[in-house]
Amino acid sequence: MEINDFIEKFAEQFDDTDPSEIKADTVFKDLDEWSSLVALSVIAMVDEEYNITIKGDEIRNSDTVEDLFNAVKTKA
Amino acid sequence: MFIDYKIKGKYVNLRSVEESDAEFILSVRNDPRISKYLPPLNVTVEQQRQWISKQRADKDSYYFLLETPEGDKIGTISIYDIDGDHGEGGRTCCIGEPFAAVEASLLFHDFVFDVLGLNYTTGWVYENNKPVIALNNSFGISWVGKNYDKNGEPYLECQMHKEPYKLNRDKILKKLRIIK
Numbered sequence: 001m002e003i004n005d006f007i008e009k010f011a012e013q014f015d016d017t018d019p020s021e022i023k024a025d026t027v028f029k030d031l032d033e034w035s036s037l038v039a040l041s042v043i044a045m046v047d048e049e050y051n052i053t054i055k056g057d058e059i060r061n062s063d064t065v066e067d068l069f070n071a072v073k074t075k076a
Numbered sequence: 077m078f079i080d081y082k083i084k085g086k087y088v089n090l091r092s093v094e095e096s097d098a099e100f101i102l103s104v105r106n107d108p109r110i111s112k113y114l115p116p117l118n119v120t121v122e123q124q125r126q127w128i129s130k131q132r133a134d135k136d137s138y139y140f141l142l143e144t145p146e147g148d149k150i151g152t153i154s155i156y157d158i159d160g161d162h163g164e165g166g167r168t169c170c171i172g173e174p175f176a177a178v179e180a181s182l183l184f185h186d187f188v189f190d191v192l193g194l195n196y197t198t199g200w201v202y203e204n205n206k207p208v209i210a211l212n213n214s215f216g217i218s219w220v221g222k223n224y225d226k227n228g229e230p231y232l233e234c235q236m237h238k239e240p241y242k243l244n245r246d247k248i249l250k251k252l253r254i255i256k
Contacts, residue, residue, distance in 0.1 A: 035210035037248065039174035044254035056173040 001050065001076055006069045009049055013041040024066040046072055078132045083140070083183045086252070088176040090140040090183050092132065093152065097141050098124035100149045110169045113205040136163070138187075142170055142180045150176060153184045161195040163188070165236065168208075175255050181215065182248060189238045196237040203230040214248065216240030 003024060010028075011019035017033045028034055039059050046054050052075045062068040078092035093101070098121050104110055105117045117124065131139050137156035143149055150172030155163045165188070170177035188194050201208050203222070212234060221233040 029207070032206055033210050035207045035214065036170075036174035036177040037211050037214045037251065040178050040255065041251055043175065044251060048254065059174070 001069070001073050003066065003069050006072070007065055009045055010042060010065055010068070013038055013045055022065060024064065024069070026065050027063050028065055028068070029063070042068075050076065052076060077135060077138055079138065083187055085179045085183050087144070087173065087255070088150065088180045088183070089143050089145060090153070090180065090187070091143065093128055093139040093141045094132075095125045095128050097149065098122075098128055100141075101128075101152060104149075104151060104169055104171060107171060109171065113202050113208065114167075114169055138192075139167065140184065142172065142176065144172060144176065148172075151180065153180055155184075155188055155192070155194075155197065158192070158194070161193075163192075163194055163197055165197040165199045175252060178211070178248065179252055181211070182245065182252070185215070185236065185241055185245070189241065194238070196235050198233070198235050200231045200233050203232055212236070214244060216244040 007022060007024060008019070011017070011022040014031070014033050017031055021031070022028070039056065042059065043054055046052050050072060052072055054072060054075065058071045059068065062071055083090040102117055102119070102121060102124055105114065119127070128139070131137060136158040137154060139154040139156075140152065141149060142151040142153065151170035152167050153165070154167035155165050157164045165184070170180060188197060200223070201212065209232065215236060218235045218237065218240075219232050220235050222230060223233060224230055
């Protein structure tokens, strides 16, 4: 798993947010478009792309995109 | 009013609140994760029980408990002040998984528009509650005004109309179905 690849796929889950706004250190819950629907899309993306199941707690306990990447990576 | 059946989803079920839910409702409404965006309830369990009893008998509201398919209580959602073709949606909170919150909102709006036959709901969201504002945008909500609560906190007034909801519903449902 590569973090740049993860960031790109993470950014694809937003409809209106400029992908360039999303970096490893982005506090994703501060993004205007962040919602439980985007969280759902992220969970689905991780499942589809990495065949890893994450739950709301892993998202809740992550601040940055990199935190979430690391949480996913530990389950790989 | 109440319904005597469960509105079933894949990740969450909605059923009418009962007097025995009073303690859970107080605990969830006073949970800091929720009371940050929804006014806490400053009543006793017995007072809440009596309030639920009264709500079940009234003619212009439905109050639902959100439960996982395993029966864990994870939140509430309600439509009240039903008047003609509209009502106010609120008392919405969910401490469960994000997909349960999204599905609960879909089940709720399907009930409001398809079962009750309303044309729109009104509501409000604190301006700093960005995740809920963004979620409502995905559902096709219209923002119609801004006001301030008694503490000076700004909140946005909104309306959810049946047509834009229906346009967005299937797209949201499709995302939900991806989750295993």
